Amino acid sequence: MGYCYHELVPPAILLDNPGLTKEEFIEQLDQTHVSQFQEFKIKDPWDSHDEEETIYHQGLSGLVDILGLEEGGRFLQTQTPTIDANGLKIRPPFLSHDLVRDPETRKLALVKEVVIHLGNKVGKPTKLQISSAKELHEGNILTAGNELFLPKYADQAKILSITREKWVTETYEDGWGDPEEFKVCNYVLKVLPIHIEEETKRYRTDEEMYQDYPQFHPAFRYDFDQPKGKFSISLSKGRFRWYQQEGRFYLDPETFDRLLANTTSVLDRFGYVDLILTAEAIKNQAWKMLSRRGLIHMRKFLKDFPEANQRYEKAIFNSFLSLAAKRRQQTNIDLLRMRLQPGIKPLDSSI
Numbered sequence: 001m002g003y004c005y006h007e008l009v010p011p012a013i014l015l016d017n018p019g020l021t022k023e024e025f026i027e028q029l030d031q032t033h034v035s036q037f038q039e040f041k042i043k044d045p046w047d048s049h050d051e052e053e054t055i056y057h058q059g060l061s062g063l064v065d066i067l068g069l070e071e072g073g074r075f076l077q078t079q080t081p082t083i084d085a086n087g088l089k090i091r092p093p094f095l096s097h098d099l100v101r102d103p104e105t106r107k108l109a110l111v112k113e114v115v116i117h118l119g120n121k122v123g124k125p126t127k128l129q130i131s132s133a134k135e136l137h138e139g140n141i142l143t144a145g146n147e148l149f150l151p152k153y154a155d156q157a158k159i160l161s162i163t164r165e166k167w168v169t170e171t172y173e174d175g176w177g178d179p180e181e182f183k184v185c186n187y188v189l190k191v192l193p194i195h196i197e198e199e200t201k202r203y204r205t206d207e208e209m210y211q212d213y214p215q216f217h218p219a220f221r222y223d224f225d226q227p228k229g230k231f232s233i234s235l236s237k238g239r240f241r242w243y244q245q246e247g248r249f250y251l252d253p254e255t256f257d258r259l260l261a262n263t264t265s266v267l268d269r270f271g272y273v274d275l276i277l278t279a280e281a282i283k284n285q286a287w288k289m290l291s292r293r294g295l296i297h298m299r300k301f302l303k304d305f306p307e308a309n310q311r312y313e314k315a316i317f318n319s320f321l322s323l324a325a326k327r328r329q330q331t332n333i334d335l336l337r338m339r340l341q342p343g344i345k346p347l348d349s350s351i
Helices: 006-016 022-030 059-067 073-077 206-212 254-258 272-283 294-304 306-327 332-339
Strands: 094-101 108-122 126-132 141-143 156-172 180-203 228-230 241-245 248-251
Touching: 006 022, 006 248, 006 272, 022 059, 094 180, 108 206, 180 206, 241 254, 272 306, 294 306
Parallel strands: none
Antiparallel strands: 094 108, 108 180, 126 180, 141 156, 156 180, 228 241, 241 248
């Protein structure tokens, strides 16, 4: 009952180390080791781990992803587009990524790119015939795609005027159900073709990029003063939460009111017992427990680390007892009285 999950490393760290600054949190994450794709044998040391794993060693940008931080107001102010002489938007630089092959090692590596919108080159106004289910108006910007063919060499087209429009009803049949009717409009437009001129700068290191574009530094881009949030843990349904006070991060007590006792299915994972086991694996640097098929080491882990076993049994007892009290709509006082009953043992099957 219960399992160690590498996804629960961040909340488990805050569980046992409340009030960490972001620098202290990053340091704690750097000291952990998980092995998502590597298995270890029973005889291997407890601190065995994949030497090349980097899942929780991503510094400030990694912490941003873990906490699911939102972009801050200072950064959003830099994202306001400017307007050129033709009334067209020039968007601010934006960050992108690309996979490139290192010429020396021949290995693929993810590099960061900054795309700069240099300007808009316009062509001569031209006529365009299109069909659209959406109502179009003068000033709308059309983009390529969805079977929309723009004038040659154009990335976009601005509608200058609508010279003709005719709404018609068309029927769609897929052979499986009743025919569906929908309305489309056949337009004849006068448009201004637009070619977007861009430049892409590629950076091998974040530091080089931040020198040219400091607005993309995580400390500037994201709101580290965000008072609360949810850990970015897939399949947890937002149960694991954190809050921040005076620059220090804590596991939100609201988490415990939302947790299951332990994992119930592949689609409903991560419970209280799982969190406790993960915290004990970190405390004892038993990185094998956070490896692929780490469950095979569970029995030996609880035997080799008796204090972890005591906390594990206590977690099972407390979690199921609290869930039973919740189902019975008992008060906190009722729960405490039931918890102190001498006849109830940590692994009592009657709970």
